[in-house]
Amino acid sequence: MGHVATLIVLFPLLGFLLVLLNGRNMSERQIGAIGTGAVTASFVVSVICFFLLLHHSSREVTVHLFGWLNVGTLHVPAALLVDPLSITMSLFVTGISALIHLYSMAYMHGEKDYRKFFIYMNLFVFSMLVLVLANNLVFTFVGWEGVGLCSYWLISYYFDRDSAASAGQKAFIYNRIGDFGLLIAMFLLFSRTGTLTYLGIFARAGTLSPTIATLTVLALLLGATGKSAQIPLFNWLPDAMEGPTPVSALIHAATMVTAGVYLLVRMSPVLAMSSSGRMSIAVIGGVTAFVAATVATSQKDIKKVLAFSTVSQIGYMVLAVGVGAYSAAIFLMISHAFFKALLFLGSGSIIHALNGEQNMRLMGGLQKFLPLTFPTFLVGWLAISGIPPFAGFWSKGDVLTNVFEHNKLLWALGLLTAILTAYYMTRLFVLTFRGNERFGEVMNGHDPHESPWVMTTPLIILAILSAVGGVMDLPWLHHDSLAGFLEPTFGYVVAGHASTAAQFGLALVDTAAAVIGLLAAFSIWRSISSSSRYESSFLENVWHWDDFYDATIGRPLTRGAQFADDVIEPKVIDGAVSGVAVGLRRSGEGLRKVQSGFVRHYALATLLGVAVIVVYLVARVG
Amino acid sequence: MNVPAAWYLVLAAILFGIGAFGLLTRRSALIMLMCLELMLNAANLTFVTFSRTLSDISGQAIVFFVMVVAAAEVTVGLGIVVAIFRRRSSTSVDDLSELKG
């Protein structure tokens, strides 16, 4: 089992090295084949590992690779932990990655940095797999930072575009702020439990004091908000859409951005120690889901809508984690990966067809031009909106049911978000595929054309998965489901099981919410001319969140640094040193007046000096 | 006849005072040197006086040292004065402040 599991990580690394070291002599087709092949191989191995694990006596298999860092009491191996959670993650990560790699082969055709793209993509998959498969926090951190780095590179892929360069940098910095949280969490756990391996921490999690547990959970949450684009660190994700669309689909929708959720789920035994920490997680998730959904209703760029939708959906996952519904969070994560990757790749197909146009106001009526993209996109739209029996209905329903049992207020917020979700997705759908054709200017009179099979095949596969993905975890399957497979990993589950009647009622409410949002959007966006008043500039500017950070943090810090450079450095610190020199010179100048050059003055001074000494001696003796 | 030691000391003090006063008030470098001699000899007188009253020969020994030093000093001093006089035809110290700081 051990050696097999190592292959999951090794294949993408080999692909990366092969293209990095030898890629100059390879054709586009070879590079793409190696990149895609490596990830596909990794997926196949994951499937094998999954079945091996099913029949393995223990559900937790540690694979020791080599001793990485050993100093004093700190022992950090490079080792993998194969358990239901990590194998589930690696299954869907490699699966989706393989599809998106395939799609990219055609989508990136003719780009001048084709090779670089696949280098980054394979490195990304490698890092992501290290992240999910690592058996300790530090090794996870390797993957954690690796995916952040690849995301930075891929966002600023078109580096000669200033907006892309800035967006990449913004993403990296926001992630780094999150990393600060993750670091602190590691320090706290190491100082209290003396180990950083997951199994070691879980064994000693019970000994954590409530304060330490809460601090740790909050630090982990900060880390998760950075990587998973949650409030307060969510605004890098929309900017990240500057990257090529397959990147948005893979990294900024399906895999990397869910790493924060994965981390929280992974640390569930620590979360179990702090109810206030879990509450904070739930609130952050709920509020982010709502805020991002409102923003998505007013975006004009098709990818921006999807980006905010991603933030919102991850908010749901975080909310689920907060109420202890870990398997629901993972269920939503996987089904979201299906339909969001589908939607992004579909939008990529649309953008491809329209020569790179992303503004939805210049689309419309694409239904008849894109015979394969249209039906697959339709499935994605229905899935994310929560219409039964598509995957989103089941997974979102699972989350909301759990939240309902835990906190009615958060449930109401979640339901409101569900209405908004159906609304903005329908708006997107109507603006792109329905209505009159507004792309004349973009296309110079040509008709949009459907993408090649390499691009549409992944769409079809993802559409099928989005349609039937719900079977992974149907509510009436208790044991042979995703939840049944995962739950032993968590060891601790807060959420109870609602009665069948309640579940049925809630499912009806969810469906109603979805239908309300859907119908509202249809009636409003049927004609584009009258509907602009439903777009608010406040929402389009993301509640002025960036401006707020700029005014409260960015500018004061820059001004402070500038002040240090202009004043503190030259005047205060250097001034203190040159002040000593200046002081010496001044006192010398003052003393020089005493030296008149006249013998008489010196004689008088000597005499007075002698007199003073005599008086002193006399006074002392007398 | 035994003159009390105090008289010698008073005389020495007067001589020293005259010397110091002269040193401070006169302009001529020559006279200043003479005043300096006067002060040195006042000190010598004090040494001798105490040497006798305390029956300690070292006081008188020091006087010889002082006399030698004084002679050397006058030699050098006069030499400088002559050199200055040659350059400026004056021995007034008020004209000399080249060493002003």
Place this chain on the structure above:
Amino acid sequence: MHSSLWLAALLAVPLVGALVALLSTKTEGRSYLAAVVTASVEMALSLVVALLYNNHLAKASTYDFYSRHVLAAPFGLAYDVGVDGISLLMVVLTSLVVLLALLGSRERRHEPAFVGWLLLLTTFTMGSFVSHDLLEFFIFFELTLIPSYFIIGQWGGAERARAALKFFIYTFGGSAFLFVGIMYLGFLHQHEAGGPLTFAYGALSTTTMTHGTAVWIFIAFAIAFGVKAPIWPLHTWSPLAYAEAPIAGTIELSAILAKLGTYGLLRFAVGLLPLALADVRPVVLTLGVIGILYGSALACVTPDLKRLVAYSSVAQMGFIVVGVMSGSTIATVGAVLLMFNHGVITIGFFLIIGFIEQRRGSILVRDFTGLQGPAPVMAALFTVVMLASIGLPGLSGFVSEYFILIGTFATHAWWSVVASTGVVGAALYLLWAYQRVFHGRAEGANAQLPDATTRERWVLVPVVVLIIVLGVFPQPVLDRVTPSVQELIQHIAPAGLNK
């Protein structure tokens, strides 16, 4: 070959090389060749020392290659050398620095004096690191000033005279305190133990003294080492000196001479004066943390690339100071490792900046844009170095930084938390600089910028290899450093717990 001869050879080879280089004035370029050969021999020697050191690990004392000869008993002057795991890393770094500095400044191959000074500087630096005697250390420590002064003052930029003078006065001023401290300690020991005057490290470490005395000597040491490192707020000479010195000089200053300061702080201030630690620790830790934040802030607004690396070094030195003062084995190992890693990383930075400067005659950030287009290899090399400096796991910088932070957290949690914000700072200023220099659309002279030549790539290969190897597989290094650090920590720990 007697083991102590290896160290003697390490000291003698550059000295001989310097003489040869200076004497071969007549034939152009030959002195450069001689210097490169010398530096390569030195590199090989130090690697041999590093490998042989492993065989002696089983010994009780971690001090190896030890030998002592008293030269002038009345003054306590002795030739007293040896290496342990801590100095071993510095020895390797010293020879690496001079080799790469030479290879990176080929344009000065017709100036025998320049390469001569560089080799001389190597002897002195090497001497400081292998000294096991305070007076000997001080002499070498001071001698390093002379070559550095001439390298900056003669071959530097427009403001080289001012930079050299400022550098000299700051360092010299600091050293005055060190001298007084060493003398006081020596005489204190003689007064207490009797016998001839000695400054041997082992002897002085047994000196008993009062709390107050220890604190005063510590302060004297800390000022000297703080200037050299530089530790905030004694750093103001460094941006000017780094910016004005020729690339080889900047590399020497930042990569190795700065380490004399942090090495001295660990070995002599902390190692010899454990009594003072309880009192000075909070202060010095705070200075280190301020240095991290302050250096990061200034690196964000500074206009040229060399100053940027200078301020980033102030921040990195802050990390080292935090680790050195933490009293934790893990953090101290991290600090020692960071001394080495920072050395390698700054070599990389300054070599690349030097290559760019040669092409364009400027190091101002605003003069560049979009270099990644015309010079992708240079950009990639810069990226590797930058990421190591940011502390990306898998590269060398992470290992050391992580050790420092996690170790310090156990002993001084709050300082560690504030220091951890430095990980954001490093990303901020480096990515910002990267974006402005390498991203964007290249136009005019920028678009014509030639990419790294084959020679330049080869010069950077050792840097990149070290960055990756020490990030992925640092264990061989850790195995050598850890026992020495543990010994040091055990020596100072009981005193640290007094308060």
